[in-house]
Amino acid sequence: xxxxxxxxxxxGGLDAQSVRQDFPLLCRAPLAQGLHYLDNAAxxxxxxxxxxxxxxxxxxxxxxxxxxxxxLAEEATRRFENAxxxxxxxxxxxxxxxxxxxxxxxxxxxMVAWGWARERLQPGDRIWVSRMEHHANYLPWQRICRDRGAxxxxxxxxxxxxxxxxxxPELFAPQTRMIALCQVSNVLGVENPxxxxxxxxxxxxxxxxxxxxxxxxxxxxDVSVLxxxxxxxxxxxxxxxxxxxxxxxxxxxxxxxxxxLLGGGMxxxxxxxxxxSTWTGVPARFEAGSPNLAGAVAFAAAADYLxxxxxxxxxxxxxxxxxxxxxxxxELPGLRLxxxxxxxxxxxxxxxxxAVHPHDLAQVAGEQGVAIRAGxxxxxxxxxxxxxxxxxRASFGVYNDMGDVEAxxxxxxxARRLFL
Amino acid sequence: xxxxSLYKETLLRHYRHxxxxxxxxxxxxxIVRRGDNPRCGDEIEVGLYLHDxxxxxxxxxxxxxxxxxxxxxxxxxxxxxxxxxxxxxxxADMQAWFQTGDxxxxxxxxxxxxxxxxxxxxxxxxxxxxxxxxxxxxxxRSI
Numbered sequence: 149x150x151x152x153x154x155x156x157x158x159x160g161g162l163d164a165q166s167v168r169q170d171f172p173l174l175c176r177a178p179l180a181q182g183l184h185y186l187d188n189a190a191x192x193x194x195x196x197x198x199x200x201x202x203x204x205x206x207x208x209x210x211x212x213x214x215x216x217x218x219x220l221a222e223e224a225t226r227r228f229e230n231a232x233x234x235x236x237x238x239x240x241x242x243x244x245x246x247x248x249x250x251x252x253x254x255x256x257x258x259m260v261a262w263g264w265a266r267e268r269l270q271p272g273d274r275i276w277v278s279r280m281e282h283h284a285n286y287l288p289w290q291r292i293c294r295d296r297g298a299x300x301x302x303x304x305x306x307x308x309x310x311x312x313x314x315x316x317p318e319l320f321a322p323q324t325r326m327i328a329l330c331q332v333s334n335v336l337g338v339e340n341p342x343x344x345x346x347x348x349x350x351x352x353x354x355x356x357x358x359x360x361x362x363x364x365x366x367x368x369x370d371v372s373v374l375x376x377x378x379x380x381x382x383x384x385x386x387x388x389x390x391x392x393x394x395x396x397x398x399x400x401x402x403x404x405x406x407x408x409l410l411g412g413g414m415x416x417x418x419x420x421x422x423x424x425s426t427w428t429g430v431p432a433r434f435e436a437g438s439p440n441l442a443g444a445v446a447f448a449a450a451a452d453y454l455x456x457x458x459x460x461x462x463x464x465x466x467x468x469x470x471x472x473x474x475x476x477x478x479e480l481p482g483l484r485l486x487x488x489x490x491x492x493x494x495x496x497x498x499x500x501x502x503a504v505h506p507h508d509l510a511q512v513a514g515e516q517g518v519a520i521r522a523g524x525x526x527x528x529x530x531x532x533x534x535x536x537x538x539x540x541r542a543s544f545g546v547y548n549d550m551g552d553v554e555a556x557x558x559x560x561x562x563a564r565r566l567f568l
Numbered sequence: 569x570x571x572x573s574l575y576k577e578t579l580l581r582h583y584r585h586x587x588x589x590x591x592x593x594x595x596x597x598x599i600v601r602r603g604d605n606p607r608c609g610d611e612i613e614v615g616l617y618l619h620d621x622x623x624x625x626x627x628x629x630x631x632x633x634x635x636x637x638x639x640x641x642x643x644x645x646x647x648x649x650x651x652x653x654x655x656x657x658x659x660a661d662m663q664a665w666f667q668t669g670d671x672x673x674x675x676x677x678x679x680x681x682x683x684x685x686x687x688x689x690x691x692x693x694x695x696x697x698x699x700x701x702x703x704x705x706x707x708x709r710s711i
Contacts, residue, residue, distance in 0.1 A: 505608070505632065505633035505634060505636075506608070506633075507608050507633045507635075507693070507696065508575075508633050508634045508635075511574055511575075511690070511693070512575070515573055515574070522608070523607060523608060524607070524608075524609070531609075536609075537608065537609020537610075538608050538609050566575060566580070567580075567583070567584075567634065
């Protein structure tokens with residue numbers, strides 16, 4: 149397959165082969181022998197600094213947070229709040245208090261849907277999402293609209309898979325109570341023009357939630373510039389640990405939001421009987437139960453790691469790999485890139501191959517050490533509009549290089565030949 | 569080295585040239601049942617053609633991956649001529665064979681079904697094998 153030479157590996161200034169040395173699983177795990185890991189949109193691997201952060205926590209300063217009056221507990225609390233501070237800086241938040249630790253991006257979106265939007269919805273109101281949303285940024289809105297007699301509106305996509313804003317003239321109408329959009333499609337890889345959209349929404353006093361699960365790992369992000377009201381992301385898709393995510397909310401919005409999870413650490417005074425209780429301040433109000441200290445410090449370590457690699461360089465590197473893969477794959481007979489070859493993508497691309505089921509394609513690739521994803525990618529509304537039930541998806545990370553692109557193209561071609 | 573590949577020649581042969589597969593309706597079938605796997609979009613309909621309490625023929629239609637289509641094709645071959653009771657036993661054996669993942673052997677296994685053995689190594693694909701068998705079992709229960 150004609151894929152550009154390996155010497156373009158370092159275009160964009162990122163030396164993937166050296167970056168790869170930071171990831172012990174990729175370098176040493178028996179299951180990673182000969183592995184070309186191209187399933188980064190599902191989850192990313194962890195650099196040594198993230199693993200060390202977890203080990204250091206449990207072997208050095210693990211203790212109760214906001215609950216103890218002895219030095220170990222104070223150190224645990226300090227480290228936890230320091231992690232929040234570093235992540236707030238990473239996202240460009242005005243204050244660390246605008247950042248809530250959650251279990252996942254999914255939980256963060258649900259918190260906003262149930263704790264902020266639901267009470268404000270009246271029959272006839274509208275919430276807008278797009279055709280390309282992951283189920284996590286679709287189902288919570290669908291449910292609260294159903295419950296409140298509101299309407300879920302969809303921003304459709306143009307032929308390139310980009311948001312068709314001209315086709316949604318009522319997006320900023322007075323009935324709109326919320327716009328919830330992904331930063332990057334987890335299927336198509338397109339980046340949404342959120343900055344302009346947030347500015348217009350702000351002028352109409354419409355809050356915007358950004359699902360940044362797929363963007364935060366490779367797009368430079370500053371919420372103060374972006375101008376969103378809420379933003380959700382997950383650590384494990386940005387080289388951090390699993391089981392922790394975050395919700396950014398503008399101070400005013402978080403102050404308006406109701407806590408969903410009630411319990412320890414989020415209450416000031418518990419009323420008698422059925423009397424009302426009073427909640428403690430933001431963000432602790434939204435973090436009931438003992439916090440995930442090791443997760444938080446490792447999450448912050450992942451953010452530091454990305455900043456050190458430089459998100460502009462990461463972005464350029466992943467765009468280069470994605471373009472090279474798209475170009476080489478389209479040369480294969482029967483291969484269709486979605487929604488079409490010209491679609492502008494970063495880091496993610498989906499495709500189908502005539503007469504080969506995506507699961508067979510992914511299985512054949514897997515047998516050759518190329519890890520890609522097949523299925524509906526938790527985006528059934530998008531699949532329906534594409535007239536498909538499933539696609540194959542390759543997604544790139546900081547440790548991928550042109551060798552991985554070549555392996556992908558070889559694997560797809562061998563699947564094509566096998567099922568001829 | 570053991571060949572762990574899923575794609576044995578027999579499986580590929582049944583996928584490329586499936587037996588008893590209809591492109592249109594399952595015309596004249598006595599019983600028709602359907603199986604869906606929304607996760608990958610596979611849909612299979614199985615039709616039974618009965619004669620004197622035996623399966624004169626079993627046909628199928630639908631779409632699926634190679635494992636799903638090959639398994640459906642092998643199933644229709646294996647079922648032909650059996651009584652409903654025998655066919656239900658075959659379904660139960662197939663279920664057991666795949667649930668356990670090891671151990672359990674098929675009683676009187678039609679030779680081609682052995683080609684599916686490799687799929688037992690891949691739990692994520694078991695549903696692809698069993699989709700048509702579940703629809704078949706469902707149809708047999710209504711006799």
